[in-house]
Amino acid sequence: MAVITVERKPLSFLERTYLPNIAAGLATTFKRMVQPSETLEYPEVRPEIPVGYRGVPTLVYDPHGREKCVSCQLCEFVCPPKAIRITPGEIPADSPNAHVEKAPKEFKIDMLRCIYCGLCQEVCPEEAIWLQNQYSMTGLTREEMVNDKKRLYELGGTLPDTHFKWDKKKAAEEAAAHGGHH
C-alpha cells in the first residue's frame, strides 16, 4: 500500500488572517440568502414520493377485484416486531373465487409496532401486501392505530397484476378435467 505524503504548505499571511476566507464565506451565505428557500410548506405542499418508497403496509385487490391475500400467514410469521395478526378463513363455495379456497377473515396490522421494514411485502407469495406511499399515520388512541382488514384494503386499493395465477390454475384444472391431461 503506497503512502502518499501530502506536503503541507505554510499558510500565507492573508490566509493566516482568515479575512479572504471570511469574505468568501459571507459571499456564499449571501448567495444562499437570495436563492429561493428549499423548504416545502408541508401541509399545503406534499413531497414527491420516490418509486419503491416503503410507506404504510396495505392489502391490495387484483384487477378483477379479488382480494389477493390467501391468509398463508407468512407475513405474520416473518414480521420482526410481530405487528401482524391474521385470522384465516375459508372462501364460501358459492363465491366465484372459491377455487382460491382461503382468504383472511381478519387482518390486523398494529402501526404502533410496525417498523416499515418491508419483509411482509418481500415474503408474500401472492404479492398481496404492499408498502405504499402513505407516510403519515396518526391517531388519538391505540385502537385507532391498528389497521383492520377493511382499512387495509381502503389504503391499498387495486394494483396492476400480470400473473393472474389463480385464474390460470383454475383454467388448467378445467382443461385437465376436460382433456384428462394437464
Next chain:
Amino acid sequence: MFDFYFELPLLLRLVLQGTAVILVLFPLAAACSMAERKVSAWIQGRPGPNRTVPPFLAWIPGISILQKLGIFQLAADGGKFTFKEDVVPGHVNAFYFILAPIASMIPALTTVAFIPFGAYFTELADGTMKLVPIALTNLDVGLLAVFALGSLGVYSLILAGWASNSKYPFLGGVRASAQLISYELSMTLSVLPVFLWVNAPGGPGTLSLFDVVQSQSQPGFFGGMWYIFLMPLSAFIFLIALFAETNRQPFDMPESEADLVGGFHTEYGAFKWSLFFVAEYAHMIVGSGIFCLLFLGGWNPLPWVTLADVVNFGAGFLPLIASPLVMGVIGITLFLLKVGFFIFFFMWVRWTLPRFRYDQVMTLGWKKLLPLSIANLVLYAILIAVKDLYFPNL
C-alpha cells in the same frame, strides 16, 4: 410651529424625549430578534416564521405579505415571553437573579442618550443658520460616556452568572468579563486616531459624536471624507471589538450554547430572559450607531455629500425640505438605514462564521488586536503630526 414644545418645562421635555427614544429603541431591539430569525432562515434555505396572523386581521387583503415576513410572530413571541410562568429556580440568589436582567437594561437604554440621530438647521437670533444635532444630550465627553456606560453591561452578565449558582452560567459570566476587558482596550485605542484627527491643534477639544460627524461634513477632499476611508484599520479593529463587546458570534463566549448550555442565561426563562436579549440587541443598535457616526459620516448620505448639501439642493425645488421637521426625518432615516445595514451585517456574520474557541478569542484580543491598535495609534499620531506641522492647509 413647535414653539409650544420649547415652552414646556425642561424636565418634562427631557422625560418626553427620553420616553420617545426608548419607545423606538425597545421595539426596534425586539424587531431585531425577528430579523435574526428571518435572516438565519434565508441563509439556511428556509422560509422562517411565516404563519402567524391574528384571526381578526386575516381578512385584510395583502396582509399575507406581513404574515410571510413574520411581523405578527414578533407579537406572538413578545406575548409568550410576557405571560409565560417566570420561574426563579430554588438554588439561586433570588435578589441578584432578578436584579441581573434589570441591570442589563440600564446601560443598554442609557447609552442611546449620547447618540445623535440626525441634525437640522435652526435660525439663530442674528439670522445665521446653525446645524443642531437631534440627540437626547450632546455631551462634550460623548464617546467617553458611551464607553463608560456601555461597559457596565457586562456587570449584568457577571451578576446573572454568579447569582444562578450553577457552573455553566458561572463560566459564562467569567468568560464575559474576560472578553470584555480584552476587547475594551483595542476598541478604545482604535478610536483614538479619529479624535486625534478631529481635535486639530488650536481648536476646542471635543469627544462629542456630533462633532465627529461635523468634521466629516467639511468641504474639501479630506473634509468630506468618511473616516472609514481615512482610517480603515481603525474602523476594522473597532468593528471586530464591537462584535466582541456585544457578545455576537463569532465572539459569543458568554453564551456558547454548544459548550455552556446557554452560558449566563442558562437558568433564565420567560420575561427575564427576553430582557437580556432586548438589551443585547439594544447594545448592537447603539454600537452600530456609534460605528456609523465615527466612520460612516453619521446622517450624511454619501462621502463628500453632506445632509446640509442635499437639503439645500432640495430646498431649491421644495422649500419645505429645509424645515427642521423634514430635515430631521431625512437625517434620522439615513442614519437608521446605515444602522440597519450594520444590524444585518451582524446577523449575516453570525450565520456565516463558527464560534471561536475561548483561547482563540484571548489570543486574538491580546496578541493580535491590541498590538495592532497600538501600532495603528502610533502610526496615525505620527501621520497627523506630520500633516499638522508641514501641510496645515491640506
